Amino acid sequence: MNGTPELLVDRWIAIDRDGGVRVLVGKVDLGTGIRTAFAQIVADELDVPPERITVVEGRTGITPDQGSTVGSQSLQSGAPPLRAAAATARAVLLRRAAQRLGVTVDRLDTRDGAVILIDGPHAAATSLSYGELVGDGFGCEVDALPALRAPSAYRWVGHSTPRVDLPAKAHGTFTYVQDVAVPGMLHVRIVRPPAVGAHCADVDAASIQRFAGTRIVHEGELLAVAGPEQWSTAEAARALAVQWTGGGLPDERDTFDRLRDAAGDPVVTRAGAAIEVLATDATCEADYRWPFQSHASLGPPCAVADVRKDGATIWCSSQGVYALRARLAAQLGFDDDAVRVVYVEGSGCFGDNGSDDAAAQAATISRSVGAPVRLQWSAAEQLGWDPKGPAMCSELRGVVREGRIVAWEHDVWTPPHLHLRGAGARALGGAVAGDRNAAVDYDVPQRVVVHVAPHADLETSAFRSLGAAHNVFANESFVDELAHVAGADPLAFRLDHLSDARARDVLERAADLVAWRAGEHAWTYGALRCGLGIAFARYNGHGAYVAAVATCTIAEDGAVGVRELAIAHDCGLVVNPDGLRNQIEGNAIQATSRALLEEVRFDRERVTSTDWSAYPILRFPAAPAVRIAVIDRPDQPALGAGEPTTIVVAPAIANAVFAATGVRLRRVPFTKARFVDALALFAEGIRR
Amino acid sequence: MIGHPALASDTAVLVVNGKACVVSAADPNKPLVFVLRDELGLRGTKVSCGHGQCGACAVLIDGVEARACTTALVDVLDHEVTTVEGLGESDIACSLRDAIDVEQASQCGYCLPGMVVAATALLARNSDPSEEAIADALAPHLCRCGTYGRVVRTVRRAAHAGAVRP
Structure with missing residues (x-):
């Protein structure tokens, strides 16, 4: 400030x-x-x-x-x-x-x-x-x-005012950052190494001589090609002959073991009294895992930079123009006031998807070539090289005494949910948002959270809802497991452990949307097994309340489908009811995609999930119907709605699969192969 | 490219949105999307995957939906290209835009021009598609924001509007 x-x-x-x-x-x-x-x-x-x-x-x-x-x-x-x-x-x-x-x-x-x-x-x-x-x-x-103004005097707040940007977006005339052009600008493409961390040993300039006007830019570890025309520049960047040395990644198969074994100081948070576990108590343990995931914006990052002797202007889609200005000013050796950062909307980013990195690279290259530049990442670069939503794993332990949960421990291992650029920034790092929603909202006498934030194999950053997506997946799957142990209905069991009236409201409203009836959560439809699963959370412990009921199908081959998500949502005062519904629907569908399909894969060199077939996201035919109950509370502060629905979707789906099949999916994404694996464990009576 | 009369010189003539446009013929294999955006300033056609996997760059070629990222300049020289900007005030395009406004069928909107183009082509060949037919027709189009339900409702609404249009 x-x-x-x-x-x-x-x-x-x-x-x-x-x-x-x-x-x-x-x-x-x-x-x-x-x-x-x-x-x-x-x-x-x-x-x-x-x-x-x-x-x-x-x-x-x-x-x-x-x-x-x-x-x-x-x-x-x-x-x-x-x-x-x-x-x-x-x-x-x-x-x-x-x-x-x-x-x-x-x-x-x-x-x-x-x-x-x-x-x-x-x-x-x-x-x-x-x-x-x-x-x-x-x-x-x-x-x-x-x-x-009193809420009763509102003429616009609380009404579904149409979005101001939509007509231009529908006509194709809206200016995204990818559409920004300034006079005299050069186009730039980055040349990525074949392996993470590889160094450029030699560049053969002659290899791109045939691309008129193109030139090589080599600044530190950044290798790029600049040219007057976009396509030939992209072609030249592909054609550039480079000798690379070193680099690589550890074995993907050991990702979770490395998280668990990595050195790191656990942050332990205890609430309530220590409970002595009795021989007659039922105890339950389970592990849950969440993979690295990509922001997967439809439009890859882009930035335009004009760096001059006495100052710079950068057009980009940064989530934080002042933070980026400080970074760029330090990078360029300017005072903050000499750097102007202009936000231009990009494709939906859902977290730090590399847009700030693109801006920083554009600034470096503009200074190097002495001209304004437009730097465009390709989709493969975004999927392959943007900082990822971190992998996470959790161990949960619970104790049930006479039908009530008396103790709950959630141990979570996950790298920082923040992009830590450079060694200096690492001092900031560690436990950033990896424990979001690790603490349950239920009335449990003894609650313990242990959070370890080890270094990651891949660069990581924030991805929509940060640690909450996994932590609520773990908690809300686990409470279902405890309900099963206690022989209770999943809805009734949750309500038995919730005194917060707003929490109870969203659960009951979501259940009402599907006419939830205890004991009737599974049926068959032809060869499909069908089930209902429920989940609840309060985002970040003090944000919006949200509950979901998933209606899922499981085919004979283990393919999980989500037919419908019924969502009840309470974010206090509602400013734009239809805008809120749009956010709830979008979260529900994107979170279904993340739960069913999404996992960043890598080999010993680099990320291999670099196109839409290797990193599939949900398409039209598989999108669930979304039914919504919005609880408007004009007398309560407006709470954010950009993320909360995301966190209840994966557990609602997993719980529906359990209701339908008795198979507990504890690892995202819920692919056919994962279902088959879980089925085998289920057959052997193994709980993890 | 070889021997194409339109490429005898350094420039080529393309018909885009009903107008003849002179563009560079230096690289006849240049993807159409870069010709449209960088040479003709038609930036409603979006650059995204570059492999025909996402639909953000959809255009019509002789009225048929195509991908501007995997279509080369040389491939469209004898054909008519229509971009989202060129859909103009046709009944279908107007019905779609009105329906988008009613349904608020967008978030970031980056995929929207491609979907409008695809939905225009769909409604031109099927004036009353079912929800399943719409989802199937638009299956090649990706939306990361999760507006699929709204887009399906939009196309249904536009179809109904077309049915009652005098």
Whole structure:
């Protein structure tokens, strides 16, 4: 943060003479529709129709520094300061109008971008537009405790305002970062080594002489080709003859053993009293595993950089323009103020998918060639070389006494869910978000979480919901296993251990969507075995509440299909109901893809899951129907919805498979082969 | 390429969105998607996988859906190319855009132009596709944001609108 400037109303709201409103926000729209939600919030607090509002996101030096756009925090923590700024702005405009009209403020109100007189003989005719009142701006700080509009007065918040970006996206005229072009720019393609960490020993420049205008850029470990035309540059990068030495990866088959055996200081969190385990208690243990996964954005990372002697401009789709500015300023040896980072929306990223790396590479190369450059990763580069969602494994132990869980331990091993660039940054690292949701939300007397964050085989970063996707998969599978041990219905067992009314609500609403009946969770349909499975969590322990019921089919060959996901969701105040449903649906379908299909594979050189057949994601025909119950709580703070649904999908599917077949899937993804493996273990009576 | 009369010089003439466009013929094997985007400024056609696996670069060639990433310049010289920008105000395109707006059938939207092109081709050959037929027709198209359900509903809605259009 730059200290006090973010306190100024003018850093958040700018009104022009014609009444157009520019809203400046530090959070960026990653394709979620948050831009529209911000416009709705300002529309209500400032009292301006949304169509007159333009949202400017993520421009260093112009928009406030609100940190990175991560963790479903944009509405939760990003919107309150914006709302306060808009409320302050409206109060200032009311005071100015009062002064100009010589009346007291309580005789005034606002309506659609104007201050109006609400009583007296001239009431109907007296109106001062915001454009007339704004002058040179607001020139004051945001009120610490502004008078906010009551939820009952909302005209836009709580309604399904159409997304502002959609018409241009449907016409193909929306400008993504991949569409940015600046005069005189060169195209750049990176030349990747055949093995992770390999060094370039020699480059044969003659090998690309036939590609007119192309040149080799070699800066440290970064090898690239730049040229005036995109396709010939890409061809040259492919044709470049390079001698590489060294590099490689450890054996993929030992991934989880290495996580478990790696040195690392466990972080132990204990809650409740130590419980003595009795001989009559039922105990249960199980292991769960989650593989490395790719962000797999449809549009690979791209950045345009123009680095000059005295400063630089970088157009990119970074989740955090100020953090990236600091990185680039350090890299280029500039003061922060000499570097301008401009956010331009890219393809949905779902975490650090290499976009910041592309920006840093573009900056290096622009300086090297002395011209603006457009750096485009290929899809294979993204799938092969972006930092991955980390592999995770957990051991769970539980003790059930007379039908109640009395003790629960979750030991989790996972690399940092943060991209740690360079050795210096590693000091930051360690236990970053790998234990998210490892602690259960259930009322259990003794709860222990042990978290170890070893170094990873592959570079890792944040991927939608971070550690929560795996940890909830483990916990919500395990609570099903405990319910089975206790001889209880999975829904009733969960409710028996939940006192939080909002938690109970989402579980009951999700169950209602499928008319859940105890003991009736399995049936057959022709050769298909079918089952219902349920899962619940509160995201990150203090975020949205969400529950899912999966309706699954298992074919004779072990193929798992997800027919339907019924989701109940409580994220407090709902700003845009349809936007929220869109997020819930998207999370549900993407999480189904991650649960059924997705695993990054690698050989002893590098990642081999580098196209859509080697790293398949869910396609149209396999997408489940998604039924949704939204619980709107206008009196409660808005909680983020960009991730919560993701975390309950894999366990709901695994629990449905168990209901249908008695086979417990403890390892993602749930491929046919995994089902067959689990079936064999089941036949042998092995629990892990 | 060899012997193609349109490639006798350094330039070639392409028919894109109903207009004759002069483009470089320096590399007749250049994928169409780069010709459209970099030479003609038609950036609605998206670059993604480069292998015809995702559908983001879908265009129509003589009205039939094709992949601009695996189609070479030389392959389209005697054909008519239509991009998302060229769908214009046809009944089908308008119905689809209206339906997209009603269904809010997008998140990041990167896949959307390709899906609009594919859905246009689908509705041109089948004015009333079932949900299964839509899912099958769009199966080659990937969406990472998970908007599949909305897109299917969009195409159904557009089909209904077409049926009642005078």
